[in-house]
Amino acid sequence: MPKVVDHDKQREKIAEAAWKVIRSGGLAQATVRNIAQEAGLSFGAMRHYFNSQSELLRFAMNLVSDRVKERIRSMRLFASGFNMEDAKRLLMQLLPLDEESTLEMEVWLAFSAKSLSDPELKPRSDEVYDELRKVMMDIVGAMIRTETAKPGLDEELEAERLYALIDGLALHRMLRPGSLSPAMMEAVLTHHLNSLCDKEGSDRT
Amino acid sequence: MPKVVDHDKQREKIAEAAWKVIRSGGLAQATVRNIAQEAGLSFGAMRHYFNSQSELLRFAMNLVSDRVKERIRSMRLFASGFNMEDAKRLLMQLLPLDEESTLEMEVWLAFSAKSLSDPELKPRSDEVYDELRKVMMDIVGAMIRTETAKPGLDEELEAERLYALIDGLALHRMLRPGSLSPAMMEAVLTHHLNSLCDKEGSDRT
DNA sequence: TTTATTATCATACAAATGTACCATATACGA
DNA sequence: TCGTATATGGTACATTTGTATGATAATAAA
Numbered sequence: 001m002p003k004v005v006d007h008d009k010q011r012e013k014i015a016e017a018a019w020k021v022i023r024s025g026g027l028a029q030a031t032v033r034n035i036a037q038e039a040g041l042s043f044g045a046m047r048h049y050f051n052s053q054s055e056l057l058r059f060a061m062n063l064v065s066d067r068v069k070e071r072i073r074s075m076r077l078f079a080s081g082f083n084m085e086d087a088k089r090l091l092m093q094l095l096p097l098d099e100e101s102t103l104e105m106e107v108w109l110a111f112s113a114k115s116l117s118d119p120e121l122k123p124r125s126d127e128v129y130d131e132l133r134k135v136m137m138d139i140v141g142a143m144i145r146t147e148t149a150k151p152g153l154d155e156e157l158e159a160e161r162l163y164a165l166i167d168g169l170a171l172h173r174m175l176r177p178g179s180l181s182p183a184m185m186e187a188v189l190t191h192h193l194n195s196l197c198d199k200e201g202s203d204r205t
Numbered sequence: 206m207p208k209v210v211d212h213d214k215q216r217e218k219i220a221e222a223a224w225k226v227i228r229s230g231g232l233a234q235a236t237v238r239n240i241a242q243e244a245g246l247s248f249g250a251m252r253h254y255f256n257s258q259s260e261l262l263r264f265a266m267n268l269v270s271d272r273v274k275e276r277i278r279s280m281r282l283f284a285s286g287f288n289m290e291d292a293k294r295l296l297m298q299l300l301p302l303d304e305e306s307t308l309e310m311e312v313w314l315a316f317s318a319k320s321l322s323d324p325e326l327k328p329r330s331d332e333v334y335d336e337l338r339k340v341m342m343d344i345v346g347a348m349i350r351t352e353t354a355k356p357g358l359d360e361e362l363e364a365e366r367l368y369a370l371i372d373g374l375a376l377h378r379m380l381r382p383g384s385l386s387p388a389m390m391e392a393v394l395t396h397h398l399n400s401l402c403d404k405e406g407s408d409r410t
Numbered sequence: 411t412t413t414a415t416t417a418t419c420a421t422a423c424a425a426a427t428g429t430a431c432c433a434t435a436t437a438c439g440a
Numbered sequence: 441t442c443g444t445a446t447a448t449g450g451t452a453c454a455t456t457t458g459t460a461t462g463a464t465a466a467t468a469a470a
Contacts, residue, residue, distance in 0.1 A: 005447065026322035028233070031427065044431095045448045053428065106321060112380060113318040116311060117231035129381050154396075160385065161393045164373030171372055172365075175317060176334050180365065188366045191359075195400065210417065236457065249461095250418045258458065 011049050014039045015060040019107045022060075027110050030057065054120055061111040061121060064104050065128045068093075071101075072135075082142040084193065090139070091189060094132070094166050096173050097182050106174055136163040140196075149196050158196065165192055216254050219244045220265040224312045227265075232315050235262065259325055266316040266326055269309050270333045273298075277340075287347040289398065295344070296394060299337070299371050301378050302387050311379055341368040345401075354401050363401065370397055 017039035022030050032053055036043045050056040072093055077086045096102035115125035136159040143149035149158075169188060172180045222244035227235050237258050241248045255261040277298055282291045301307035320330035341364040348354035354363075374393060377385045 010447095022322075024322065026319055028319075029322070032429090033427075042449045044450060047430080048447065051429095109321075110318055113315055114231055114233075116314075116379065117229060117234070126381060129377075129384070133384065157389070157393055157396060160374075160377075160389060161370065161397060164377055164393065165366065165370050166373070167376055168369030168371070168373030169365075171376060172334075172369055174321065176331060179334070179338065184362070184365060188362055188369065191362060192366060215417095237459090238457075247419045249420060252460085253417065256459095 007049070011059060012063060014041070014046070014049055014056065015063045018056065018060040019064070019103060022107050022110050023103055027057075027114060032056070057111075058120055058124075060107070062124055064108050064111070065124060067104060068108075068128075069131075078142075082146050082148070084143075084148060084197070087139050087143070088189065088193060090135070091162075091166060091193075092186065095170050095182075095185050095189070097185070102174070105170055109171070109174060133159065133163060136160070136166075143196060150198065153196065162192070162196075165189070212254070216264060217268060219246070219251070219254055219261065220268045223261065223265040224269070224308060227312050227315050228308055232262075232319055237261070262316075263325055263329075265312070267329055269313050269316070270329060272309060273313075273333075274336075283347075287351050287353070289348075289353060289402070292344050292348070293394065293398060295340070296367075296371060296398075297391065300375050300387075300390050300394070302390070307379070310375055314376070314379060338364065338368060341365070341371075348401060355403065358401065367397070370394070 014035065018030055018035045021034050021038050025034070032046050033043050035056070036046050046056070050059065072090060075086075075090060075093070077090055093101070096105045111121055112125055115121035137155065140149070140153070140155050140159045140162060144153055144155055165188070169180070169185050173182075173185060219240065223235055223240045226239050226243050230239070237251050238248050240261070241251050251261075255264065277295060280291075280295060280298070282295055298306070301310045316326055317330050320326035342360065345354070345358070345360050345364045345367060349358055349360055370393070374385070374390050378387075378390060
């Protein structure tokens, strides 16, 4: 029998090489040859793992969302009922606060932009968008039902506001890291969450 | 003397053709040949207006920001002192609410994503980011100084929060237009501005 | 009308890229 | 040890793309 190589592990290794290429050179540099070199493979060997470039890129995009989902799922949230600390921790997972998540989100931004004109990528982009929107609805909904939030909030409106705030912060951190520090990102998020709860208006963490 | 053609007008016409190509096919389709066809020019004629593709794309990107700046400048804001209606009108200019601004913002998103790995585009991207950040600071600052806002607000934090909210809404509208209506965008913005002003918490337009 | 200057077009050419194909190396089972 | 299935490497080829070059058309001034 043949040499034993974990086919799926190799595909992930190649996809992660694609991430690095995309991050440093953009999607325009995400050629089969460049990705092969980054992965330490020969150009011809790529064919054994991906039948086409678009299949490779689609896999690389899906791997980003898989990783993010996994990270969120592994948090074991709300084990003892809803609480704001867990909600905040979850939302912070959606901000580029460390090297790993920054890489993933920059790659995700590249794919999202491309998905606007690439039907192959659109379904997954939409799927992730909708899932995160659901997360926002769950958080805001729980805040309202547990009366953590101040009364009278519009669930859907607040969910969209929170979602836009998160993605706006993430976008700004990627575009202008020197202008928006991780501490400021966290402060804005904390302040926003407090503003949804406080009956008066003072800040608490 | 030669045939008379407004050189600058032609450059803008070509740049707008580039916008259309980018919107329908992404930056990957923004080839000199495709743009020439969209502009109704021959491939060879392009050379008379742009010496290289990167010069063309840089011009097309700059034209987006010029148009947005011009639109904001022409609003003649705060003619009779600061007021919330003008502030809201200004902020709405930064949301993709009609066909024209949607086109411009989708193109801007493509260029912004590319600027992360293209040193040629980064300066202008940063410049626009900083200018808009200043707009946010001006608005929040004016709200505070005129006591339109409730007391105790952190100017820088609220500016970043407002900025992130605007860009997040714009991004979501582009990525998932079916999930975020113009009416909802406006409602979220209105609600957010009110939340900065109202001493109690009720909504007013 | 003639001419010079500009606009436009057509084409050539090298480089890059995706895909396909074939050769070689490798390792596990018989 | 040997053979087979798999991994990997090398290369050919058509296509696309940016750039460069030369030819032609058009127009306004002399």
